[in-house]
Amino acid sequence: xxxxxxxxxxxxxxxxxxxxxxxxxxxxxxxxxxxxxxxxxxxxxxxxxxxxxxxxxxxxxxxxxxxxxxxxxxxxxxxxxxxxxxxxxxxxxxxxxxxxxxxxxxxxxxxxxxxxxxxxxxxxxxxxxxxxxxxxxxxxxxxxxxxxxxxxxxxxxxxxxxxxxxxxxxxxxxxxxxxxxxxxxxxxxxxxxxxxxxxxxxxxxxxxxxxxxxxx
Amino acid sequence: xxxxxxxxxxxxxxxxxxxxxxxxxxxxxxxxxxxxxxxxxxxxxxxxxxxxxxxxxxxxxxxxxxxxxxxxxxxxxxxxxxxxxxxxxxxxxxxxxxxxxxxxxxxxxxxxxxxxxxxxxxxxxxxxxxxxxxxxxxxxxxxxxxxxxxxxxxxxxxxxxxxxxxxxxxxxxxxxxxxxxxxxxxxxxxxxxxxxxxxxxxxxxxxxxxxxxxxx
Numbered sequence: 001x002x003x004x005x006x007x008x009x010x011x012x013x014x015x016x017x018x019x020x021x022x023x024x025x026x027x028x029x030x031x032x033x034x035x036x037x038x039x040x041x042x043x044x045x046x047x048x049x050x051x052x053x054x055x056x057x058x059x060x061x062x063x064x065x066x067x068x069x070x071x072x073x074x075x076x077x078x079x080x081x082x083x084x085x086x087x088x089x090x091x092x093x094x095x096x097x098x099x100x101x102x103x104x105x106x107x108x109x110x111x112x113x114x115x116x117x118x119x120x121x122x123x124x125x126x127x128x129x130x131x132x133x134x135x136x137x138x139x140x141x142x143x144x145x146x147x148x149x150x151x152x153x154x155x156x157x158x159x160x161x162x163x164x165x166x167x168x169x170x171x172x173x174x175x176x177x178x179x180x181x182x183x184x185x186x187x188x189x190x191x192x193x194x195x196x197x198x199x200x201x202x203x204x205x206x207x208x209x210x211x212x213x214x215x216x
Numbered sequence: 217x218x219x220x221x222x223x224x225x226x227x228x229x230x231x232x233x234x235x236x237x238x239x240x241x242x243x244x245x246x247x248x249x250x251x252x253x254x255x256x257x258x259x260x261x262x263x264x265x266x267x268x269x270x271x272x273x274x275x276x277x278x279x280x281x282x283x284x285x286x287x288x289x290x291x292x293x294x295x296x297x298x299x300x301x302x303x304x305x306x307x308x309x310x311x312x313x314x315x316x317x318x319x320x321x322x323x324x325x326x327x328x329x330x331x332x333x334x335x336x337x338x339x340x341x342x343x344x345x346x347x348x349x350x351x352x353x354x355x356x357x358x359x360x361x362x363x364x365x366x367x368x369x370x371x372x373x374x375x376x377x378x379x380x381x382x383x384x385x386x387x388x389x390x391x392x393x394x395x396x397x398x399x400x401x402x403x404x405x406x407x408x409x410x411x412x413x414x415x416x417x418x419x420x421x422x423x424x425x426x427x428x429x430x431x432x
Contacts, residue, residue: 042318046303047310070296080286083296084303087262091304094263102258 002029004062005149006053006089007141008070010036010081013049014145017060018131020153028131030060031142042081050088057096065093066101066152068108068144099158103151108144111151123147218245220278221365222269222305223357224286226252226297229265230361233276234347236369244347246276247358258297266304273312281309282317282368284324284360315374319367324360327367339363 007014017029034052036045056062067090070083093100106116112126124136124143130150137143152158223230233245250268252261272278283306286299309316322332328342340352340359346366353359368374 041316043306043310043316046307050307070299080295080299080302083286083299084306086296087300087303088307090259090300091262091266091307094259100257100259 001064002060002062003149003152004056004060004065005145005147005152006065006067007144007148008068008082008085008089009141010045010085011038012139012141013085014141015053015056016142016145016149017056017062018146018149018153024154026131026150026153028133028146030056031137031146032056033139033142046084046088049085050092053089053092057092062098064099064101064152064158065089066103066148066158068148069102069104101152101158103148107155108147108151111155112147217280218276218278219365219368220272220276220281221361221363221368222281222283223360223364224284224298224301224305225357226261226301227254228355228357229301230357231269231272232358232361232365233272233278234362234365234369240370242347242366242369244349244362246272247353247362248272249355249358262300262304265301266308269305269308273308278314280315280317280368280374281305282319282364282374284364285318285320317368317374319364323371324363324367327371328363
């Protein structure tokens with residue numbers, strides 16, 4: 001399954017595409033960052049990012065799009081821009097009739113590092129390891145978008161636009177079966193040990209083991 | 217000049233179209249509310265609103281789009297949805313190569329009522345009076361979208377997507393000349409007295425008299 005992970009942002013928007021096998025092995029397909037300058041008009045910035053996103057979708061044909069769920073932070077202005085970009089990514093998923101997954105930053109960190117409070121460097125390091133990349137994925141926005149795609153591959157929870165009736169869409173469904181038994185890939189072993197670690201330390205965000213809920 | 221005002225929202229998105237004459241007289245063209253249900257998947261909700269917006273743009277052919285500038289409020293979830301909708305409206309303006317105006321809620325209230333702290337009922341009443349409508353514009357979201365369009369007509373500040381070079385887009389420009397002299401329409405007289413009132417009471421938001429700045 002081809003997954004596009006998006007780390008939304010107005011100045012830098014990470015776009016990471018991976019391929020996930022039925023056994024949950026993940027490989028890198030493409031990694032890029034759409035950029036727009038703060039000197040540009042805001043709607044023109046959104047258009048630049050929307051155009052680059054469109055190119056990624058038509059070139060790599062993802063079957064699901066996963067986006068970081070935006071929450072309010074200290075900087076209100078940056079949150080607004082981030083939410084606007086998240087909105088255009090979600091709209092693109094809907095226009096292409098693709099299922100959408102939403103994951104909070106702490107869910108993503110927990111999925112790839114085992115801790116919901118991991119820093120950017122830890123996330124970069126684990127993304128490099130999980131995808132078997134020769135160098136660290138840079139910039140951090142690109143690494144984050146890949147981490148979001150990996151979270152989608154391992155945790156699922158995408159909401160389908162057309163396959164499910166509206167009323168049952170809240171629960172979502174894992175897009176890939178959970179790995180069990182002894183035939184684990186290295187990435188799965190990393191994941192399993194991260195999961196053990198995180199439940200032991202209680203570092204995983206509340207609701208992390210539950211399916212995503214996407215109420216307004 | 218044909219102006220589309222948008223009060224962004226995921227559950228109810230106000231879409232108000234007006235015609236503004238060179239003498240700043242404003243008349244109603246269309247008023248509607250795009251709706252989506254909280255039981256739907258979020259990206260499907262955005263698509264519904266984007267489709268209705270598209271219909272309004274192609275039907276009434278506005279020459280400028282004005283959107284309420286979103287700020288953080290108590291309810292983070294609702295702000296995120298509002299910012300997502302604002303993002304898709306801004307993107308639509310860019311895709312149609314239309315100038316965009318952004319106005320804060322207090323700027324809009326000040327423009328139509330003379331007070332940046334006016335309540336919804338006051339805004340509805342003034343929109344009815346200014347546009348010469350027989351009944352109150354309902355629901356409040358529709359009235360707000362018309363108030364945003366009126367603010368754009370009277371205060372201007374739209375950023376053009378293509379007409380201006382990037383570096384000078386911050387300042388914006390009035391899309392209509394300021395009314396001066398004695399040949400004021402009733403609406404302009406209302407506006408002038410509201411303006412006098414608001415400067416006397418100091419109820420106008422900071423920066424209200426300056427042009428909009430649209431940095432991220």
